[in-house]
Amino acid sequence: xxxxxxxxxxxxxxxxxxxxxxxxxxxxxxxxxxxxxxxxxxxxxxxxxxxxxxxxxxxxxxxxxxxxxxxxxxxxxxxx
Amino acid sequence: xxxxxxxxxxxxxxxxxxxxxxxxxxxxxxxxxxxxxxxxxxxxxxxxxxxxxxxxxxxxxxxxxxxxxxxxxxxxxxxxxxxxxxxxxxxxxxxxxxxxxxxxxxxxxxxxxxxxxxxxxxxxxxxxxxxxxxxxxxxxxxxxxxxxxxxxxxxxxxxxxxxxxxxxxxxxxxxxxxxxxxxxxxxxxxxxxxxxxxxxxxxxxxxxxxxxxxxxxxxxxxxxxxxxxxxxxxxxxxxxxxxxxxxxxxxxxxxxxxxxxxxxxxxxxxxxxxxxxxxxxxxxxxxxxxxxxxxxxxxxxxxxxxxxxxxxxxxxxxxxxxx
Numbered sequence: 191x192x193x194x195x196x197x198x199x200x201x202x203x204x205x206x207x208x209x210x211x212x213x214x215x216x217x218x219x220x221x222x223x224x225x226x227x228x229x230x231x232x233x234x235x236x237x238x239x240x241x242x243x244x245x246x247x248x249x250x251x252x253x254x255x256x257x258x259x260x261x262x263x264x265x266x267x268x269x270x
Numbered sequence: 271x272x273x274x275x276x277x278x279x280x281x282x283x284x285x286x287x288x289x290x291x292x293x294x295x296x297x298x299x300x301x302x303x304x305x306x307x308x309x310x311x312x313x314x315x316x317x318x319x320x321x322x323x324x325x326x327x328x329x330x331x332x333x334x335x336x337x338x339x340x341x342x343x344x345x346x347x348x349x350x351x352x353x354x355x356x357x358x359x360x361x362x363x364x365x366x367x368x369x370x371x372x373x374x375x376x377x378x379x380x381x382x383x384x385x386x387x388x389x390x391x392x393x394x395x396x397x398x399x400x401x402x403x404x405x406x407x408x409x410x411x412x413x414x415x416x417x418x419x420x421x422x423x424x425x426x427x428x429x430x431x432x433x434x435x436x437x438x439x440x441x442x443x444x445x446x447x448x449x450x451x452x453x454x455x456x457x458x459x460x461x462x463x464x465x466x467x468x469x470x471x472x473x474x475x476x477x478x479x480x481x482x483x484x485x486x487x488x489x490x491x492x493x494x495x496x497x498x499x500x501x502x503x504x505x506x507x508x509x510x511x512x513x514x515x516x517x518x519x520x521x522x523x524x525x526x527x528x529x530x531x532x533x534x535x536x537x538x539x540x541x542x543x544x545x546x547x548x549x550x551x552x553x554x555x556x557x558x559x560x561x562x563x564x565x566x567x568x569x570x571x572x573x574x575x576x577x578x579x580x581x582x583x584x585x586x587x588x589x590x591x592x593x
Contacts, residue, residue: 202408203314203332211351225411235485241412242399261307
């Protein structure tokens, strides 16, 4: 089963939209708030090359990973 | 009615369409709204809206967006998270190609609003999303105790710079002209904030980066200040230099645009294509305010209602034909 993590900040409206979309599809996910866990920022940068939110990390069954930067529904839909 | 055929499809779920949908759905007009990005549009990512009537203490943009959404949905409007790729009139129906498949509607409201313009200087695209940003409420938290540059001299630039002072240690605002275009209230707030320095007659010419803590980050902005080359050391750049209309999906619609790419309408907010209406920031002559977007949404809804009444009347079999 795919493991999905959404990296957010407290006031990020686009992050809320990603979560709302995943909820609407019945897909479960973890949330990491980078405001509250700033030590995770470097790890997110290393995986995505980006310093922005939302970042959605999809960990596949075969241990490969996909990253969706920003609110990109079409890419997210093709990966989850 | 067929699931894919609607009385009206609204493109973009910003304040314009959400207000219009309150009116149309309240009158049992089957209303579907498409949104490819964020419900509430740019209003939803605005930290605090101080000039929307009815909220004496101001209202958070996201809260206002949620209230507008709930009010529209309360009367039956449906919101689809997806993208409208094209709109074309075929006979007396509009055909919309969308990421959710083909949809048809008797009428269409374009309420896509606008998106941030880019400066168009070296480094801007290269560092977009990792040092160059348009969303302070999203990405401001990455700059706790850091130095920032904000580009732009309008209300958005002023307001977002004030929000960013929650995080940043210092902010340099670059304004190309010799004065603000922002409201006096915001200018006063900026002037009394000792974390902010305003640079007039200053235009960025390049965003420069380098390795910082193992990450490729923005390190400085090269500028022309009063005609002379200079540089400002910074950790990030937020750009708010104005808006451009979102109309790419109208390419094959036959709708008329003005010289700046905004959609032209008549006083009933109808375009040159009968049944295709437009309101809010994407409309030629719009004032780019949430309050006026909401007002235009309501006006467009009333015009759509009138159009649909005529539409149904003209297609209703007459008594003579029934005999």
